[in-house]
Amino acid sequence: MFNLLKRFFLFILILNFNSFLVGDQNNYGLEILKKTDKNMSGYGDSQSRLVMQLINAKGEITERSMRSKLLEVEDDGDKSLFVFESPRAIKGTALLSYAHKVEPDDQWLYIPAIKRVKRIISKNKSGPFLGSEFSVEDLSFQEIEKFSYKYLRDEQYNNQDCFVVERVPLDPYSGYTKQLVWVDKTNYLIQKVELFDRKAFHLKSQFFRGYKRYLSSFWRPGEIEMINHQNGKSTILRIEEQSFQNGLTDSDFTQNSLKRSK
């Protein structure tokens, strides 16, 4: 009897200690990603020109160009508007998103040929976006509240000391079971993300390059590359031009603004 009791207490102790350790790892991971998030915020609003290069397994390149507008929203996810400029067949096609911290994002697509605004079912975000290796999910804001975190280890990456943090999407409709994030210790910026699909297979890797600090407060990468390990294709999203704090407001992110974007 006493033995049993002792074993029970020992068990409880181990359990507590374990959860203490796990809790610590989780908090540490969260703190790291919170710092990266803070490094990216405070931009107010931004306007950019983007070029997307789709590279197939043979290395052949197809280019798409687009414009984007982003608006930082306090206490909620940010708002964004992407407008396609090329290929000409889809010029004027535009995507409006209201990101949310926990709730699924609200998204609308404008199809200029039939002048129709169509609501996108947020569940359908794991598929490829416009034939690229990015999914709508990859291009959405990675709000802190949308994941749970676990610090894994320290590791060198690209001659930089990095933290490696595992984050697990809380959204059941996410295309990923987990993501490994490499954050450099100097500036707390995401350098690389490895994405694991629903079968826990290492599907894609995402690289962030050419970080620059703007208005001496927040950082932006100059280029994001997504490599698909399954099909050998990759997509490079290059930011050609960007400006911040242009005085954009909510009225630049309405369904009317979606319709008038060309």
Place this chain on the structure above:
Amino acid sequence: MLQDLIQRITKIQVILFCLLFNYFLKAEVDYLGDFSFEGRYFLEDGFLFQENFHSSFTFSPEIYFESDDGKKSFTFKPKLRNDSQDEERDLIDIQELHWVLTGNAVESRIGIRKEFWGVTETFHRVDIINQTDSVESFDGEDKLGQPMINISLETLSGSIDFFALLGSRERTFAGRFGRLRTPIVVDTDHPIYESGAKNKRMDFAIRWVKFFDNLEMGLSHFSGTTREPELIEDLSTLTPRLIPKYNIIDQTGLEVLYILGGLAIKLEAITRSGQKDRFSAITSGFEYTQIGIFKSRLDLGWIIEFNHDDRIENSPTSLGTRLTFNNIADTQILAGILWNDNTNEKSTFLEASGRIGDCCKLSLEGIVFSKGSQKPNILDIQKYKSPFEYLENEDFLRLEFIYYL
């Protein structure tokens, strides 16, 4: 007095010209648009021996420029179409010629425009601003430009649009040598209007739309010349003809879209008075997409929609699927079937499309009609309870090549 008026007019013109010139100077002009070739091959002879092969060219250039970071813009988009067989399918239309002025939460759009309302895929009950260019395509999604003044307000309780519609357009109908036509030709040169002002009557419309998380709602009202004319039989002339009759109607519409997980639930309903008895019509259904089927990057979407129309004894149901390849060429295959349970009428279609390079797009489409158990009677249009009876011999293949300018 007269001189004063002339002076004033010239002044306005000068100001307008200056404004336009200003626009041109400030803004970069975008030249867009497309050029397309279409060939349609009908598998069977027409009931009046119309040709089996019809081809057409369409030229639709677009000039666009904006200033003030897109707060002011001007669009001009004409559309010219030439058909090899049917002169009723020739078209010169101004699809768009308008200015857009954007203020804070207010947008004014003045000129010829296109405006779409609705949420469903197979039938568009609520959409009413533009007239349908019904000879362009079988799905009825191609429209003619509509002159209007439209003020759009964004408020906390949704967006509200007011429309003053300056005149109305006549629906296009296939002519004597065209295919996919009624057995008796529609005489588009002698339409009947209820309004004394004929097609110059000023009509009004209003629409309110709001979204709440997973729910989107729209309510609209239209008061004016119908877009869907009644076809009146005229046997008084040597060759019988159908005359389109444009009544003045009042139509209230409701649109609902509700998102439940991965499922979209849709409803469009209208009630219309002014054309015979007041009636209602409803289209409602579901849309669901399977992402990444067969462990691939292909998506498969499903649509099912049910219809009700007080004017028709029994309405068809439609089932559609869309296979999206998610490749660089944006390849898509659409397939659908429209059927009527009671009459066994059916129409089945398959459409494949994809881009070729960055300049062009190719699409191939086939439709097969089956009249079911109804007996056709070519001479009596009133006995045609459904359009499929006269479409029985109109199965066709359609190839379209579009070059983007």
